[in-house]
Amino acid sequence: MLFTVDPQSDVPVYRQLMEQVKFLIASGQLEPGDELPSTRTLSSELGVNPMTISKAYNYLEKDGVLERRPGLPLIVKALDDGQLQVRKEDLLRESLAPIVDMVRQLGIGHKEALRILGEMLDDAQREEELR
């Protein structure tokens, strides 16, 4: 199954789902035209209230991520490359938000924080090249 939720996380379940759908699309695991499981299927499988699933789907539709077709499963909406890039950046921004909070709370300067991020990206790349 593509989705998992943690009902005890401090992120609401519908948001967890939205983030996962967006991530799967941005990373290419879900492609335009792919069908999403029905509200009913997903709520039984995940063991969460169907209203929670429809809430996530409704927001994703409003955000232009999913497309609703009467009587048919929801599908991933087609995107051009520019939109995909924006989507990826939005996703990164969202994930970095708590990091920004932490940087401020620790009193680390902007340059310092950027240096650390740069180093970590370099390290990750090096590791990949070694493999």
Next chain:
Amino acid sequence: MTEILAFKDIHRAYVRGVNVLQGVSFSLGQGEVVGLLGKNGAGKTTLLRIAMGMLEAQRGAVQLFGLDPRREPLAVKRRVGYVSEEQILPPFLSVRAVIALHRQLFPTWDDDLAAQLSARFGLSPRAKIGTLSKGEARQVALLCAAGHRPELLLLDEPAGGLDPVMRREFLETAIDLLNEGGTTVLFSSHYLFDVERLAGRVVMLHEGRVLLDSPLDDLRERYALALVPRGDGVTRDGLLALDGCLAARERADALHAVFQADPRRTEALLEREFGITGARCRAIALEEMFIELMGGQL
């Protein structure tokens, strides 16, 4: 939204003058699933029994589908499914006989649904109620409560005493029922994990009153827990006096306070009021919220 169940200013005391409920008001719209929370003795069971017409409110009114359950018990009960905390099914009857009994009582009884639930639970029709495990007896009770496709399900600690596997089974069954018919559900539970999965909204009772009534998602998006370091002259009373502070309690080296505002706004408030910059404010999940509120309410 059509109002399915409404409590209006419910008061109920027991003979010894102990007030159980002191002005409880809230209502459920159609299709809503509400988790009723509170410590032992908070009045959850009493409230559900009042909804069923088994107890009368001494002040205030309860209405189900716009009807008074004391005046029109039959009309109300036909449309409601109820599983009480201590289900009393006759121990000498077989599972089949208990089901047959309910089938006769409810004109809207759905044989297919009953068969489906029975198969899912793996209930053997010939087993006597008295020989069932606690979990199996609860499953029979749920089957009887849901078999007539009620418009409203009232569940009092439905998962009490069940093992994790049975609890999950129970939960999934409830979810399937929701999927099928858009049933409205009010259930009390101490298993906040289940509440997080099943409920769309929670109502917390404390000392006979509604301490909190909020959509579950809003708990995380519109409330914050602030961890305020001790010293700097900040006191519990000082925190409680702030706008939006619901509860505060003293812990080993910090004060914990729950605010009805998101973490960023709470941080800004604390900085403005007390000049605190080191307060950690974050969103909280249900269980933590429950503990913080119960341990440090106003």
